[in-house]
Amino acid sequence: MKQNKYDDSEFFENYSQMPRSIGGLNAAGEWQELRAMLPELRGKQVLDLGCGFGWHCRYAREQHARAVVGVDLSENMLERARAMTNDSEIKYLRLAIEDINFNAGEFDVVISSLALHYVEHFDIPCQKIHHSLVPGGTFVLSVEHPVFTALASQDWYYGQKGERLHWPVDDYHHEASRQTNFLDNEVVKYHRTVATHINTLIESGFRITKVSEPQPTQEMLDRHPDMRDETRRPIFLMIAAVKN
Template sequence: MKENKYDNEIFFQKYSQMLRSQKGLQGAGEWSELEKILPDFCGKTVLDLGCGYGWHCKYAADHKAASVLGTDISHRMLQKAQEINSAPQIQYQCAAMEDLQFPPETFDIVLSSLAFHYVKDFRPLAENIARWLKKGGQLVFSVEHPVFTSSGPQDWYYDEKGEILHFPVDNYYYQGPRKAVFLGEPVVKYHRTLTTYLNTLLQNGLTLQHIIEPQPPAEMMDIPGMKDEMRRPMMLLVSAIKD
C-alpha cells in the first residue's frame, strides 16, 4: 500500500504550520528559481502530480491555463486545496500518481512539486508522463536532491555542543527506500541518483531544458537555519520538453 502520511491528523497539523503551507509559493525557498523555468500556461492543459494545497494549480489558473487537474493521494490536502486554491478551470482528484491513467497526449504541461521522492518506481511514472504529454509538451518538477536523500535520516551531524559538523552523504549508489524523519515523524522516501532522474527522462524522449540546484533566496537568509542550507543542496529542479 502506498504511504499517505498527510492524512494522519498529527502529521497534517505539523505540515500546516510550515512556512510554505502558510504563505504558499512565496514561503517556499525554491520558488524564486522554479518560477523562472515554468512555461507559458496560457490556453494550456495542465496536470499537477502530488498537488498538495494546490498552490501551483492556482498559479497555472491565474496565468490563464485552459484547464488544470491537481492530483494527490491525501484527502486532507485536497480538501485544503479546494478551500484556498479553487478556480473554475481547476479540478482536484484523489489518487496516487502511480495509479493514474490518461489517454496519450492529454496534457501540454505536467508539474510536480516535491513528490517524486515518495514514488517507489520512477521509470514507469516517467514513461506515463512522456505518454500523457503532447508533442512539445513540458515537464517541470522539483524533488529532494539525491545528496539530501542518500543517507536516510536527513539530519546534520552535530558535535557535543549541538553545533553542526556536516551533513551525511552515504550509500549514494544504493537506490531504494530510506527511513527519513520529516516534521518529527517517520516517513519512507525513495532515494535515486541524479543519473537515474535525468537519464530516465532522456530515455523516454524528453529533452532536458533546465537543471537547477536552488540556493536559498537572499530575502530568506534571516529565517533560522536558512544559512545552513548553503552547506549542501536540498532540492533539485528539472524541466524537460517532449521531442
C-alpha cells in the first residue's frame, strides 16, 4: 500500500499549520540530534526520501552538498518544496519510496526523516538505498519509535482527572499495520520492532554506527513546558548506518 494522504486538501492544510511545517528544521524537536548524526555533506551527492517541503534538501546545499535529489509521493509536498527552493542543484521527483531505482553508487548520503513508518516493507527500500550508495556511503533515518507505534491509539493512559498516568505498550511484537488518527484523519502506519529496524539494515549490507532515541533538549523544555511529558517515553528512533 502506497499512501498519499498529503494530496488530500484537508489533511495537507492541517499539516501545513504544524509548527515544523511553518518553522522548518529548527521547529522540529528531533532535528538537533538528527543533524549530529549526518556526515560531512560538502561535495556530496545527497538523496532525501520523503522530502516533504524540502527542508533537508536545502540544508544539505547550505552545507555545500554538490547536488541533492528529493523524493516524495505527494504533489502538494513537491509543489511547496519547489516554491521554497531557488537552487538548480536541487531536483525534486514524484515517486514512492518503494519505487526508487537509482544507479549503483549514485549517492554519498541518503536521508529519510519520519517517512519509512508509512512504508509496508522496510527491507525493500533498505536494499535499494544500499545499491544506490557508494561504498562507505551513509544512510541516516528517523521513524516514529516502536514504543510509540505499538498501539494504534498512540495515546496516554489517563487517570480519573484526565492526568497522564503512563504510556501503554502492547502487541509490541505484532509487526503489522496500525490505523491511527493523525491530524483528524485516519492514517495507516507500519509497526516494526527496534530489532527489526536494526537487523534489516545489517542484512541489507549496512554497519550501524549510531542509534538514538532523542528527547527534548532543556532549551526546548524551557520554551515549551508542555513538552515535559515527551521525556517519559521515546517518540523517535534514529539510526545512522554505513554501507559496508
